[in-house]
Amino acid sequence: MDSTKLINEDQLGGKVFTGVWSTLAKTTEVEEPATGANLGVIGIADADDIAAAAASARAAQRSWAADTPDVRAAVFPKAIQVATERWDEIVEWIMRESGSVRPKAEFELSITIKSLQLAGAMPHQAQGLVLPSERGRVSLARRRPLGVVGVIAPFNFPLYLAMRAVAPAIAVGNAVVLKPDPRTSICGGFVIARLFELAGLPAGVLQVLPGRGDAGEALCRDPNVAMIQFTGSTAAGRMVGRTASENLKKVSLELGGKNSLIVLEDADLELAAKNASWASYLHQGQICMSAGRVLVQASIVEEFAKRLAAHAEALPVGDPMSGQVAVGPIINETQVDHARRVLNDSVAAGASVAAGGTSDGLFFKPTVLTGVTKDMPAFNEEIFGPVAVIVPFDTDDDAVALANDTDYGLSAAVITRDVGRGMAIGDRLQAGLVHINDQTVNDDVVNPFGGVGASGNGTSIGGPANWEEFTHWQWTTIKGTPPAYPF
Template sequence: MTDIPRNPLIDQDVWTGRLFGGAEGSWYTAGETRDVTEPATGERLTNIGLARAADVARAAKAAAAAQPAWAALPPRDRAAIMRRAAAALERNLEHTAHYVARETGGIPAKAQLEVAEAATQLHIAAGLPLQPQGLVLPSTVGRTSYARRVPHGVVGVISPFNFPLILSMRSVAPALALGNAVVLKPDPQTPVSGGFLIARAFEEAGLPPGVLQVVPGDADAGAAVVEAPEVRMIAFTGSTAAGRKVGELAGRLLKKVSLELGGKNTLIVLDDADLDLAASNAAFGAFFHQGQICMATGRIVAHRKIAAELTRRLVEKATTLPIGDPASGTVAIGPLINARQLQNVDSIVRASVQAGAVLEAGGTYERLFYKPTVLSNVRPGMRAFDEEIFGPVAVVTPFDSDDEAVELANRTEYGLSCAVIGTSLNRATAIGDRLKCGLLHINGQTVADECVNPFGGRGDSGNGGSMGGPADAEEYTQWQWVTVKGAAERTPF
């Protein structure tokens, strides 16, 4: 087993072969276990309990039993627990980030960002219980009428492998802060980063027993989270294919569901752009965390006048970025999460080259390390243009007019993130106003999130909801209308 630096949050003896929660709100032995493999080395990293449907059903019942007392806790007390959990992450940031880097295959800077942002999400959530919780409404004389926000009860959170700590915490923290209990199912490839670290932080913070349940598992466990009658809202982050299944099941059960799914995100580079800056932004958007980001720059739509030179600069970056084990701290590109994902990336690249795209750099791999790849002459109809790649592939498509750039960017069923780079702000903004996306960046790239912003897409990127910032109070609570009279009055019946 790989040696992991010890800190109060990283204690393999605590979670080995176990799940977290139950009626006692502690670690308990699971019926099944699974090894977790470090993608960079292929070594066994740790061992965890693996939840099945029956485990999830028990977790949901325990969460429902604990939730009323948690919601009744004074708002300042709930806020204090959020702050203490944040402090636990901040105290142990370096060693915690080291583990996150190894489990996710991310470089240290990415892992440190993830831990720091998770702590920030907790600080933001700490403010939610202390905000106004409703509105006084106009009504008849002698009757007080108001609408207040109340918890759903139990929120199910299903999170992915790529940024597991952030993408779990962005739902867990506000849901808990607003009085819900949570059943969290992290991806079993990253169960510690996406689940057990959160459990450990809340243990240190003094979260009451049963309020948080952590049950890493496969698709059957995810379906059980959605099906559990105690769970009234689902917050899902993952692929569009899996999101469709979650949405269909939740819809049949009349549950609220927030779907944050994939993207085929376009960066438009205008002919007046600074090409050094444009290449830097395009490379980061396409290659950061090996392209395993829903907001990754899936297309670089460049004006024909500058497309060749921009491609040349991208090739220079792709061929000089160091590749290797992120734990070394000297690399920019780590491994893909598993062999299945690597083969999908490679098949998209090969199919696109066969269809006429030009392989300018990369296109090869060793173990799970896929070299940063640049494809030029990519056209609609090629897999690299149409499909989410989720790998380190920069896809360059030329355009001749602003109208064509907009048409190319909008030629997708996705609608998550878009960006435009150019020196004429009026022109870039006018183009941006015509793009169909939930996140828009003028003179930026497509990968961006600041915790305080509403985050969500449209079309195949999600169901139009948002998480984060001002959206959280609406997502994780629902309206209740209340009227109060001094005494009951006689009705016409």
């Protein structure tokens, strides 16, 4: 075993983390999407494994919540130190396992560390209110930990989208059972386990068990789990929300999006094209906030499409580990097939490919699709691939109507030289995140992050929202002596 490595053969032999590294009967190989290489073997938890982990986490949570704020806060600087010292190794795991290019992987690690920094401050923050009350009585509203939080995390930003829930949940006194996506369980699960293990988190407070649908369902049903925080597809989120709610659990859902980037006629076209390229092609378009529609005012749509096509054609595609690559592989063949179907069906319905449109294995060339109308799959379906969908509009009212013509409501953006005009449009957009003179893919960690409609259940995670998500209110009153009631 190489003790200089964060992740070594001790974690990659069919293991899961339950406070110690345990071997499971069911295992699976983790493949590098760019090359097909075997990156290691991980354990795959079933319903019985989840039940045992949840019971163990509940037992550990009681003493963790009872510990002092100083003790809970002290874990986080140590985890940050480990992450910083092992920066290159963690970045390489993100690149190899999720297909991320280096700048994306480094950005993901940087905001993961930021989420640890913010969580580490929470134990020392005010945790309640003194409420108005009668003389001789103190009335308090206190924030209390929920107990065990089940976190079900996705493959696209696997490290950050897990840590943004794990870190604040632990900081306020909960235990966590994390079920990372089996495709990215090393960078999105085992790295987190190792950071907290080396930081001295008490055994059992964090448990990391990769698993499939049966494990997720077991987590949603388990009586020892008080809350589910899920990030993933809307289809899976509906099942998670239904199952968890039936079992009276608190539920936080951050789901998909069909996000609109609106480009007005007065925009700087080159800046607008760069924003659209970033929002459409970053991490191969596999981001819930990706620009699913680029709505462009009709008077500039032809020139804008030419500029965006030039950007798309200039982006190098390939193995992120091979050098200067802007677009890596899509996560698997199923996702490639989905993107290909949406593209082909839209072209058959009358859309045109202005750039890209082809794929080689898991490598899908950045694509520009023009002439898209409301009745085409590319207008309505989340593609989760590097396809920029250009839709023309005439008036500001038309832009708002097109942007809101969806069940989703995650992110939206407007690019214009007239900030007042942009804000007026932004006020009318049905989205949890709105950006004026920026693109749709944004997260500063300090901000509440969440969507409405098919993009979520109106909850948010991040910044001030973390206290609301990972605690419950307890009302406490104190009197010097009991009152003499008349009964």
